[in-house]
Amino acid sequence: MTIPRMHVLFPFDPDTLLSGVKEFEAALLKELKKRNLENEVKVLETGSIGVTGKGILMVVYPEGVYYSNLKISDIPRIVEEHFIKGRPVKEFFLGEVPARFVKREKLGLVREQRRVVLENAGIIDPENIEEYIATGGYEALEKVLTSMKPEEVIDEVKKSGLRGRGGAGFPTGLKWELTRKAEGDEKYIICNADEGEPGTFKDRLILEGDPHKLLEGMIIGGYAIGASKGYIYVRGEYELSINRMQKAIDDAYKYNILGKNILGTDFSFDLEIKKGAGAYVCGEETALIESLEGKRGQPRNKPPYPVTHGLWMKPTAVNNVETIANVPPIVMRGAEWFRKLGTEKCPGTKVFTILGHVVYPGLIEVEMGTTLRDIIFNYGGGIKDGKKFKGALVGGAAGVFVPQKLLDVKMDFDSLKEYKAVLGSGAILVLNEDTCMVDMLFSIIRFFKHESCGQCSPCRIGTYELYTLINKVRSGEAKEEDLEMMIGLSEVMNDSSFCPLGQSLIMPVKSAIENFREEFVAHFDKNYRCEKCRR
Amino acid sequence: MAEMVKLYIDGKEVEVDKDATILDAAKKVGVHIPTLCYHADLSPTGACGVCVVEIEGSPTPKRSCCTPVAPGMKVTSNSKYLREIRKALVQLILSNHDVTCPTCPANEHCELQSLANYLGVDTDGLPTVLEKKPIDETSIAIVRDPNKCILCGRCVNVCNDIQTVSALTIADRGFDATIDTFFSLGMGNSACVNCGQCTVFCPTGALSERSEIDLVWDALLDPDKVVVVQEAPSIRATLGEEFGMEIGTVTVGKMYAAMRRLGFDVIFDTNFAADLTIMEEANELVERIKNGGALPLITSCSPGWIKFMETFFPDLAKYVSTCKSPQQMFGALVKTYFAKESGIDPSKIVSVSIMPCTAKKFEARRPEMRDSGYQDVDYVLTTRELVRMLKAADIDLKTLPDEKPDELMGMYTGAATIFGATGGVMEAAVRTAYWMLTGKDLPNLDIEAVRGMAGIKEAELDINGMKVKVAVAHGLGNARTLLTKVKEQIEKTGQSEYAFIEIMACPGGCVGGGGQPKGSTFAMRARRGEGLYKEDRELPYRKSHENPAIIRLYDKFLGKQGSELAHRLLHTHYFKRSNLDGACVEAVTEKHVHH
Structure with missing residues (x-):
């Protein structure tokens, strides 16, 4: 067996795939073969490294050089200069990097991070269960199933102070405890991977880069709350996430990590992926449950909460991807270790x-x-x-x-x-400084108007009223009282909307108007020149 | 014993079942919380938010209609803050509502209108955001105006959960969300059975009957026409409500007087035809029992039920009585029997019926309902339409004297009057069938087991030692449950345990019909039914076969029960319908078979 002297990693994510990373990889392999370097340079596909908008990315070890915006025509030069002569090609470095070998830790976006849930993302092959196992994967599951009672798992998570990463920050251990204690012949754990919040793709990185970590967390969670069935509700557009997650699930079944008598213990657990159809509101846990049940994605009244009346009205824990991905490290390294990260009330x-x-x-x-x-x-x-x-x-x-x-x-x-x-x-x-805040708020209100499910009138009509009012501002027909009406309306929506969708518009509306009031007032003047609103 | 929970509403201690909502608890302790989308007989949708209350420890207000109680909960039902929210919510709804109150069919019966008025809602300031959508006029029976819809979801709930017809659903999202039918084809091209429960439950004028008021006025004001009117059994028990009378007051004499003052030329009564229906249907039952015909015999007077059967249970059609409904028997006789007896040219007769029902509008226009040679019933008015006509003519029902109907087709028995309540047809038919089979009167005319608001009622009757099991279902969801069981029994054993089944499309029977006053609860329907049972007890004749006018009809015109002429005029046949667009697929029973 030959040990390669260099490793080339290609992060595969929608961004790089759209930029043509697959074609680039094929061309590189061809070049390596031509130059007889196949055994010296090993090419690997990984998940996203978290860098976006920089075209085709390539990471080369042992130096840890990050290349970006690559073109197929650059291949001969990189191979010649870097792979053969050992001189990395600076002009393709990611970002404004110093004129010396760039280490991952020193590099712009990826420097000095504290990676726990993303520890493997961009490093291991997400489609290879053995790579996950080789990094210590599924050890936490084995520990849980062979040496811990469900209550002890819950206790450890409670002690860690882990709080839900979906947005609300509800203590995860407590949620699991409530689900475990709730009466019900059947219980479920659901992973909320709908990730509908505009500008957010953190869960995608975990799903694509380290699907087994999520899977391991789900099985541990299922064991802790007493569930024998789990669902991962993924937004339908996440095709790569879905494919990789499905591969991970299929492999886990083959390795007896899912299914009957997991790892030879009494615990059995099944996991299934459900694709969302793209409604923002389905990221709200009760709407997600309705959608999972095959109904129109509309929220339910809370209380009762899913911990007692969830999927099919059975006790259900709904946890975000990032939350669940934190569980295996907590189990392996202990609550004390976790609490050392972050703040006292928000560890991790x-x-x-x-x-x-x-x-x-x-x-x-x-x-x-x-x-x-x-x-x-x-x-x-x-x-x-x-x-x-x-x-x-x-x-x-x-x-x-x-x-x-x-x-x-x-x-x-x-x-x-x-x-x-x-x-x-x-x-x-x-x-x-060039941003128009009126235009920004307009975009947000338009988004909410589009995504309101229409179930409750405060949100259904309120978002449309806000849309009408912000358009008045944009077109120079608004007055001071229109701004007050927007805030007042958002407050009513906050107090009376059925779910967080309508309740939360107060935040962007109030903060935009209050922090940038002069700009809104300036728009009252029909002659005010605004590149964004008055094109 | 249910687990009880103690809580405080405006400082008042109250103890309720642990599954109760805050609104239930408030009702129990006599605290009024305003509501809009909530309805006592439907599961709450929480759409409007008007019923929000403050709960100690909760950062935002909660909907009292769907928030369960918790031990020690401290609730504030009203405050300046809550009033402001409620007013703002109603203002929002009005900003997206076609506010045409004076001409709206729901005027003075609109829950949005009264709530806005009671709360003192200000409509200034907020821009109107209504984007007009087309009105759905595809149905013969029901008109849907989406511009008046507040998306409370009641119609969808009653159509899905109570009637299990599922013709209506919420389509689209956000501001575009709307109530819609299969492929947006409109209610007239859907599985809708025209029961009209949606029009009763709708808090606004978004769902109403297709009005025939103008057509009836035109006929009344046309000197060349002889306008004959019939009033359904249940009308006499609901009309009074609209004139400030006690719920369940039977106002039959005043009703006839009101009809005369409106200008109807001949005042008859559907009850006469109800007695006739019993004669034909009891005869059919007796024949089927004696000759081993298809059992159970299932009643056929409720046109909502008939379309439901044609759509969802067409293979049970042969069990359904071939008898037309009383409305249609009456219609066929007006332009034959009455025309002959009075010497009036039937082409000059306009036959109008007052019905508790929107499905009757559809029934009257079925192509097969022309056995007199004309459309047997020309116009059908719901109770609500009649009330509007009476108000237009400034006729105050309450102050009218009691009058009598015209004789030929106006006389009726107690058996006919209870047609208006669930179980009534069954009870009436049994009284006559017993007499036909034994030659004797039923020892106790009151069959209590088939009365009341239980969804499915059963009874076992002893007819000269022969045990006959009967069942009654009202509300189409209950009908579906019962018929699914019957179907399974027939498939498994070739026969059902029941010999006779009564089905009414509407919960409570016709007193709860889709044409009755808006907003009625099931509890109110029960009280209306009790009014009819009271009238039954007080009438001189309580069995259909004793009705002298019916005896005369057979004597002078029809011959005997089930005669050739009776079959031609009084019986009908059924079709199989598509459950997608409601269209006829094929005939499933033969036309006018003489058995």
Whole structure:
């Protein structure tokens, strides 16, 4: 057996696939063969590394060089210079990198991260169960099934302080305990992988890059709450996620990690993927359950909560992908280890998606409580094209516009709450000085109008009224009282909408108008020139 | 014993079942919480949000209609804050509502209208966002105006959950969400059976009957026409409500007086035809029992049920009585028997019926309902339409004297009057069938087991030692349950345990019909039924075969029961229908078979 001297990793995600990474890989293999380097250079396919908008990406070890925006015509040069002569080609380096060998840890977006749920993403082959096992995968499951009672698992998760990463931050251990204690002959665990929040693709990275970690967490969760059946509800557009997840499930069945008497124990557990049809509201857990049951995706009243009346009205734990992916590390390394990460009330790490006018758009995993400034200016590389920072929409479309003065806010559930903001899905949309806030708010309201399910009148009509009012602002027909009406209406929607969809519009509406009022007022003037609203 | 939970509503302690909602608890302790989409007989949808209350410890208000109680819960039902939310919510709904109250069929019966009025809602400021959608006029019986729809979901719930017809659903999303039918073909091209329960449950004017008021006025004001009217059994028990009388008050004499004042030329009564139906149907039952015909015999007076059967249970058609409904028997006789007896040219007769029912409009226009040589019944008015006509003519029912109907087809027995309540047809038929089989009167005329609001009722009768099992179902969901069982029995053993089944499409029977006053609850329907049973007890004749007008009819015109002429005028046949668009596929029983 030959040991290759170099490893070339191709992150496969929708971004790189659309850029033609498959064709590039084939061309590279052909070139390697031509030069007789097949045995010296090994080519691997991995999941996303969290970098977006940079074309075809390629990571080369042992140096840890990140290449971006590659073209097939670049192949001979890279092979000649880097693979044969050992001189990495600087002009293809990802981002503005120093003129020396670039290590992963030093590189823009991916430097100094604290990766727990993403520890394997972009490194192992997500379609190979043995690679996952080789990194210590399924050891946590074995530990749980052979040496822990379900209550002990729940206890460990409770002690870890893990909180739901879907947005609400509900303590995961408590949710599992309530489900376990709820009366019911059958129980379910559902993984919410609908990931509908605009600008968020953190769950996709886990699904694509490390599907077995999610799978392991699901089985442990099922064991803890007393479920023998689990569902992963994935948004239908995530084709690659679905394929990889399905491959992982099929392989797990072959390895007796799913199915009857898992790993020779008494525990049996089945797992199934359900594809969502793209409705934003189906990310809300009760609407998701309705959709899973084959009904129209509309939320149910809460209480009763899914922990007692969930899927088919049986006790059900609905957990986000990132939450579940945290479970195997917690079980393996212990609650104490987990609590050392992040803040006291929000231990652990958080995956953030950074988008908008930054140098390095993409995805990072850092400790809870990292400041917004750090995320935008350190990891995101600051505002691109030398522009000034104006604000950031934090938490997704149902998030808050954070102005300059709040840049030092710590990014965790509780610190954000003090500013009436939310961590939400962890999406951070960075806006530069050229952004029109009226136009931004218009986009958000239009999104909510489009995604309202129509079940309750406050949301159904309220979103449309807000849409009408923001259009008045855009066209220069609005007055001061229209802004007050928008805030008032959002408040009524917050107090009386059936589900979080209608309840949360208050956050973007109020924060946009209150933090950037001058800009809204300026639009009252019909002669005000706005590139975005008055084209 | 159910587990009880103690909580506090506006400081008042109340104890309720653990599965009760906050709204239930508030009702129990006499606290009024305004509601709009909520209806006592349907599962809550939580659509409107008007019933929100504050709960101590909850950051936002909760809907009282669908939030379960919890021990020690402290609820505030009203506050300045809650009033503001409620007003804003109604204002929002009105901003997307075609506010045409003065001309709306639901005017003065609209829950949105009264709520807006009671709360003092201000409609200024908020832009109107109504985008007009086309009105669905495809149905003969029901008109759906989406511009008045508040998407409370009641119609969908009653159509799905109670009637199991599922003609209506919510389609599209968000602001485009709308109530729709299969492939948007319209109610007239759907599985809709025209029962009209949606029009009763609809809180606004979005669902109403197709009005024939103008056509009837035209006939009444035409000097060349002889306008004959018949009133269904249940009308006499519901009309009074609309004039401030106690629910369940029977107003038959005042009803005739009102008809005369409206200008009808001849005042008859559907009850006469109900007695006739019993004569024919009891005869059919006796024949089938004696000759080993298809049993169980299933009643056929409810046209909503008939279309339901044709759509969902066409293989049971041969069990359904061939008798036309009383409305249609009456219609066939008006333009033959009455025309002959009075010497009036039947082409000059306009036959109008007052019905508790929207499906009767569909029934009257079925192509096979022309056995007199004309359309047997020209116009069908619901109770609600009649009330509007009476109000237009400023006729106050309450103050009218009691009058009598015209003789020829106006006389009736107690057996006919109970047709209007669930179980009534069964009870009436048994009274006469017993007499036909034994030559004696039923020892106790009151068959309590088939009365009341239980969804499916059963009884075993002893007819001279012969045990006869009967069943009654009202509401099509209950009918579906019962018939599924019957079908299974027949498939398995070749026969059913029942000999006779009564089915009414509407919960409560005709007193709960789709043409009755809007907003009635099942509890109100039960009280209306009791009014009819009271009238039955007080009438001189209580068995159809004792009705002198019926005896005369057979004597002078029809001959005997089941005669050739009786068959031609009084019996019908059925079709199989598509459950997608409701269209006829094929005839499933033969026309006018003489048995």
